[in-house]
Amino acid sequence: MTSTAVRVALRVRPLAQREQLTNCTECLSFIPNEPQILIGTDKSFTYDYVFDPNTPQNDVYKKAAGPLLDKFVDGFNATILAYGQTGSGKTYSMGTGLENPADTENEGIVPRCIIDLFQSLEERAQRSADFKYEVYVSFLELYNEELIDLLNPHTSHKRKNHSSPGHNSMSHNNNNNNIPAAAEVTIREDVAGNIYWSGVKEELCTSPKELLGFLEKGSLCRTTGSTDMNSVSSRSHAVFSVILKQQRPQEEAENHDRSSSPLGATKKLQSLTSKFHFVDLAGSERLKRTNAQGDRAKEGIAINAGLLALGNVISALGDESRRTAHSDPHAGLCVAC
Numbered sequence: 001m002t003s004t005a006v007r008v009a010l011r012v013r014p015l016a017q018r019e020q021l022t023n024c025t026e027c028l029s030f031i032p033n034e035p036q037i038l039i040g041t042d043k044s045f046t047y048d049y050v051f052d053p054n055t056p057q058n059d060v061y062k063k064a065a066g067p068l069l070d071k072f073v074d075g076f077n078a079t080i081l082a083y084g085q086t087g088s089g090k091t092y093s094m095g096t097g098l099e100n101p102a103d104t105e106n107e108g109i110v111p112r113c114i115i116d117l118f119q120s121l122e123e124r125a126q127r128s129a130d131f132k133y134e135v136y137v138s139f140l141e142l143y144n145e146e147l148i149d150l151l152n153p154h155t156s157h158k159r160k161n162h163s164s165p166g167h168n169s170m171s172h173n174n175n176n177n178n179i180p181a182a183a184e185v186t187i188r189e190d191v192a193g194n195i196y197w198s199g200v201k202e203e204l205c206t207s208p209k210e211l212l213g214f215l216e217k218g219s220l221c222r223t224t225g226s227t228d229m230n231s232v233s234s235r236s237h238a239v240f241s242v243i244l245k246q247q248r249p250q251e252e253a254e255n256h257d258r259s260s261s262p263l264g265a266t267k268k269l270q271s272l273t274s275k276f277h278f279v280d281l282a283g284s285e286r287l288k289r290t291n292a293q294g295d296r297a298k299e300g301i302a303i304n305a306g307l308l309a310l311g312n313v314i315s316a317l318g319d320e321s322r323r324t325a326h327s328d329p330h331a332g333l334c335v336a337c
C-alpha cells in the first residue's frame, strides 16, 4: 500500500458537442509526464495522476484502478469515488452508465475491474488447490437522504412509487402491487466503532457475466433526470460493492507480506473478507447553472449536502494526525472528473 490513504486522479473529458457549438474553449493545459495541470499561465495544481482528454479508458483503469484491484485480491478494502461537477464524466469513467455494453473499448473502470478480478482469482485457484473464494455483490443508491437497495425489487419499488418522479423510465414497472414490505436499509455502528449496513441484499456471483448482470440490473434502477448541464444526470450517489471472501494457505498470505516462507511450515488456512466499493457520486452542482427547479432542485440540495459531508471525511482521512482512529487496511482513490 502507498503511504497515503487517499490518492486523487484528475480526468478531463473532451469538450462536448454542445460546448463546441457554443464556442467553448479549453482553459486547462497539461504538463507532459507530470501529474500537473495549469489554469491560464500561473495557477498550477498537482495530483497523483492526471489524465488529459485523449486518455483512453483502459489507461485510466490500468494506472488508477489496477493497483487497487491487486490490493483487494490480497485482502485489503478499497474504494474508488468518482467526484465532479454534473456532466463532467463520472458515470462514463466508472462505466456504470450502460451506454453501449458491446463497446468494450469504451467500457469504464467497474466492468474492467470485474473481468480482471475473476481472472486473478482463477489464476490463484489454479496455483493452489487450497485457495477457495466466493464473490458477492451489493448495489445501493443514496437518493434524497434515503438508502435504496438497487438489487432488491421490493425497496426500489417502494421508492419508485413514493419519491422519484425522475426515475429512469426503463425500469418502471406498474404491476407490483403485491410485493411484500422489504427490510429497511440502515447504516449502523457496532460497539467497536465499525460501520456496517443491514437489510442489504448481497448476491453470490460465479462469473464476470453474472456480476456485470447485477451492475446492469442496478444501473437501470438508478435515479436519473435531465438538467441544463446533463440530459441524463445521475440524481443519486450509487455504491456498487464487490465482496470477496477467500480462504487461502497462510504461507501464501505471509509470502505476500514478507517475501519469505519458513521451510517445512505446516499449511494453515486463513479466511479473509475484503470489500471493493465503487462510488459514482451525483454531480456537485450550482442550482443556478443546472437551472434546477422543483424536485430537481430538492435533489440538488440533498446531493450537495452529502458531498459536503464526504469532503469532511476525505480531509479527515488525508490528515495523518486524525487517521490513527481508522485502523482498517484500506486503500482509496478519488477520480475527480
Ligand SMILES: Nc1ncnc2c1ncn2[C@@H]1O[C@H](COP(=O)(O)OP(=O)(O)OP(=O)(O)O)[C@@H](O)[C@H]1O
Pocket (backbone or CB within 6 Å): 012, 013, 014, 016, 053, 084, 085, 086, 087, 088, 089, 090, 091, 092, 093, 097, 230, 232, 233, 234, 235, 281, 282, 283, 284, 337
Ligand atoms: N472521457 C470522455 N470521453 C468521451 N465522452 C465522455 C467522456 N467523459 C464523459 N463523456 C460524455 O459526457 C457526457 C456526460 O458524462 P456523464 O454522464 O458520465 O457525466 P456525470 O459526471 O456522470 O454527470 P452527472 O453527475 O450529471 O450524472 C456523456 O455523454 C458521456 O458519454
